[in-house]
Amino acid sequence: NxxxxxxxxxxxxxxxxxxxxxxxxxxxxxxxxxxxxxxxxxxxxxxxxxxxxxxxxxxxxxxxxxxxxxxxxxxxxxxxxxxxxxxxxxxxxxxxxxxxxxxxxxxxxxxxxxxxxxxxxxxxxxxxxxxxxxxxxxxxxxxxxxxxxxxxxxxxxxxxxxxxxxxxxxxxxxxxxxxxxxxxxxxxxxxxxxxxxxxxxxxxxxxxxxAVLALYATGRTTGVVFDSGDGVSHSVPVFEGYCLPHAVQRFPLAGVDVTTQLKKLLQEQGVSMRTSAENEIAREMKERCCCVALDYQAAESSCREMHYTMPDGQIVTLRTERFRAPEILFQPQLIGREHYGMHESISKSIQKCDIDLRRSLLGNIVLSGGNTLLPGLPERLQAEIKALVPAEVGGAIRVTSPKDRxxxxxxxxxxxxxxxxxxxxxxxxxxxxxxxxxxxxxxxx
CATH class of the missing domain: 3.30.420.40 (ATPase, nucleotide binding domain)
Structure with missing residues (x-):
């Protein structure tokens, strides 16, 4: 039927x-x-x-x-x-x-x-x-x-x-x-x-x-998947259902790195975050409170604070930490990593593909994995990639971010x-x- x-x-x-x-x-x-x-x-x-x-x-x-x-x-x-x-x-x-x-x-x-x-x-x-x-x-x-x-x-x-x-x-x-x-x-x-x-x-x-399975789930067989979970991230171009391995880019940051950065920022506030159990608390805090700023510089002066209640009843107030932690995905140099951001990883992956495929890949960028659920990430990614490509190609860029990614x-x-x-x-x-x-x-x- x-x-x-x-x-x-x-x-x-x-x-x-x-x-x-x-x-x-x-x-x-x-x-x-x-x-x-x-x-x-x-x-x-x-x-x-x-x-x-x-x-x-x-x-x-x-x-x-x-x-x-x-x-x-x-x-x-x-x-x-x-x-x-x-x-x-x-x-x-x-x-x-x-x-x-x-x-x-x-x-x-x-x-x-x-x-x-x-x-x-x-x-x-x-x-x-x-x-x-x-x-x-x-x-x-x-x-x-x-x-x-x-x-x-x-x-x-x-x-x-x-x-x-x-x-x-x-x-x-x-x-x-x-x-x-x-x-x-x-x-x-x-x-x-x-x-x-x-x-x-x-x-x-x-x-x-x-990454290939993620593309299948969206009904596509050609596109580039940025798959970012807790432990690893990859930019994977797929053509007609098959991965193009020569163009796969490994991105060194993932959800655990955002959690670690949030822990570090909270420790600077005096919040104790040292045990493996507290690592899980920091992860939950990240999932509830963190977001990606569309304009990082502007967000520093106009950030809305949020409160998180720890298991022992302590209330932690998050201000700029909310977007400073996930910003490392776009600016790894903030934590001393000499690497390009996730938007550049996707761009480099596409550039390694045949020139005839690039426009199709730019129009089918799919986000997958729990780390991409951060509010504001799809919009920021689209803006950053658009800034990397020629103006005549910018209109073809489409970032797909399914709700259940x-x-x-x-x-x-x-x-x-x-x-x-x-x-x-x-x-x-x-x-x-x-x-x-x-x-x-x-x-x-």
Missing amino acids: NNNNNNKTLLTADCCDGPSHTYVTPQVLPGQPLELDPGRTHWLSDGFQRSDVVRRSSCGSEEAWTHPTDDVPEVWDLNVPVVLDTGSGLMKAGFADQDGPKTVFPNIIGVPKYEEIMNGNPEGGVYVGHDAQHMRGVLALKHPIQNGIISSWDDMEKIWHHTFQLMGVEPEEHPVLLTEAAMNPLENRQRMVEIMFESFSVPLTYVAMQ DCLVWRGGAVLANLPTFSSAWISQKEYEEYGPQIVFRKCF
């Missing part, structure tokens, strides 16, 4: 041992790359990023790689795929046939500072997610993902286990789609697939780039997992056993 009002297509598929499920997917026009057939592509090695990227083959039979299909389970014969968007700050997980994630929780592990706290803890001596947040006063908090890269695989496995428990699913009964940041080390992608098959026995899995990657993952033509792209348990973790480089791009 086609619904012209919301431009979505409803697909119905029967699942084993259960009723049919309705899958909601954006309507995709014929020929768009979302309707990809992995068997009609050929592979190019990308030395810049040491990763494999895929391009459409000009001839379907020329240099085409086809994966083995014998005895590979059809995704429609299994339960609804699970989408796990594993970010530096938050875990977002849910079923691909839903409009949004079923569970969202802080991607943190809490280890008790005192032995007595461990008594009665069902998670084997550690607290995960919201449980860790609630007990943060007596816990040492750890983030298993640093700057977008998984640094503690044991902790990450605990978080994935906790996620499946919260969702009430048996992972061996559902395909699982994982997300990764741009420029993720290749060995990390292998390890993710290895854990999914070895520790959780999933029937099918896939690893997709976060903190969940944009997850929604894009749900779109991809639901496409009927994507069913052959999943990595199966049989393929993993035959080819090992290296199969990820042949099927995930």
